[in-house]
Amino acid sequence: MEERSAHGYQPLIRFDNVGLRYGLGPEILRDVTFAIEPGSFQYVTGPSGAGKSSLLRLLFLSLKPTRGMVEIFGQDAATASRTTVPVLRRRIGIVFQDFRLLEHLTTYENVALPLRVLGHPDSSYRHDVTELLEWVGLGDKMWVHPPVLSGGEKQRAAIARAVITRPEILLADEPTGNVDPPLARRLLRLFIELNRLGTSIVIATHDLALMDQYDARRLILNSGLMEIHDVV
Structure with a gap:
């Protein structure tokens, strides 16, 4: 039976006790559990090195979890075939830090x-x-x-x-890191408008001023663990 959210929708993405490590090193992410619902807006935040970029790579299927389950559009990422992954990625827009x-x-x-x-x-x-x-x-x-x-x-x-294809999910890694505050506000408005048109937004950022301009759920990473602060 498909898992449904509190709003009755099947999540677009679901993490269940996900752990991630590179090689034999320590876990970058530990026991991360959350879901991204259709039409949602969330920030991923936390100190430098907390695992924000690694989380986005899992969301974009650039990485597979070391343990736990990542489910994207109903597909288990661990078992997604090489032909399936590009099809899933076409439904996701991503902004990398290196452009x-x-x-x-x-x-x-x-x-x-x-x-x-x-x-x-x-x-x-x-x-x-x-x-x-x-x-x-x-x-x-x-x-x-x-x-x-x-x-x-x-x-x-x-x-x-x-954003040109109006993806179902947009992932943005520090999207306002190289622009001045007025342009950062304008880009945030672009993300908000895209969200109003139905795209789920995930913005990884450490910019508290940016997050304070638009109240949304915060997925806070610290030492590999996630704390979720929902909008009150």
């Missing part, structure tokens, strides 16, 4: 890439990509290549690329 933009593509082409991979013709998404780039302040950098962009501009391009 991972392709340097031989323009900003526009980088942002449009997920839609091209899905087989959509340029004419079907040109307006949406252009509008999104204008919104994140990159309208004048649309046709330049990543080496010309600043760190903050690369971050905005990476965020635009992650």
Whole structure:
């Protein structure tokens, strides 16, 4: 029988007593149990080295747990086949700290890439990509290549690329780390609007000022353990 949340929905992602270690080292995450529901918004926070990035890698199926169970869209991550993993990942948008933009593509082409991979013709998404780039302040950098962009501009391009397909889940690793406070607030509004359209948001951040601007559930990692603070 499928497990249901308190709201009656099947969670998009479920962790059950998950542990993670690299090689023979100590556990980075220990006994982590939580669920991400459809349309939810949560911050993952905690001190540096607490395991925030490792948790996002588990959520994106870049890692498999050492123990416990990670279930994504009803699929056990431990038994997901090589052909299944890419299909699941297409339902997830992710913003990495190192951006991972392709340097031989323009900003526009980088942002449009997920839609091209899905087989959509340029004419079907040109307006949406252009509008999104204008919104994140990159309208004048649309046709330049990543080496010309600043760190903050690369971050905005990476965020635009992650949200252009309106994924079911968006994972963002320190998405406002290289931008000034006004732009951080604008990017947060983008995440909030995407959430209102139905995307579940997971933002890993240590920025307390950012979290205070929008009240949402906090998944707090400390020494590999998770404490959950729900919105009151």
